Amino acid sequence: MKERQTKSRLAIRELLVSAKQPLSATELIEALLRLGLAVNKTTVYRELEKLLKKNEISEVDFGEGQKRYELTHGDHHHHAVCTECRAVVELEIEGRLGDILSMVTKQSGFRIEKHLIEFFGVCEACQS
Ligand SMILES: [Zn+2]
Ligand SMILES: [Zn+2]
Structure with missing residues (x-):
């Protein structure tokens, strides 16, 4: 049992390494x-949970009703997602976002x- 869990965790990590975009648990x-x-x-969700805890993978939410996972x-x-072909582009907008976050903190x-x-x-x- 333990052997199989390790094997599936390795496989999950491998899949996320070679994936071009964040994958859902179903995928x-x-x-x-x-x-x-x-x-x-159950096994897959448990392994994902462990990888998340170790910060090896991160959750992303594209509003599809299920989370997606990518290597940390x-x-x-953040991401730009194509609604036609599901292509995903990684974005670097953290600088400006800092301003928005301090505004949110101030207001809330x-x-x-x-x-x-x-x-x-x-x-x-x-x-x-
Ligand atoms: Zn497209
Ligand atoms: Zn990403």
């Missing part, structure tokens, strides 16, 4: 099954712990 499960690994939902790389960042009095800012539109390839 991960499909890919694992295609690799011939007998995984179930660099600082917290909250200690802001996280935010979700993703952008949706049609990528260059899909525009032509």
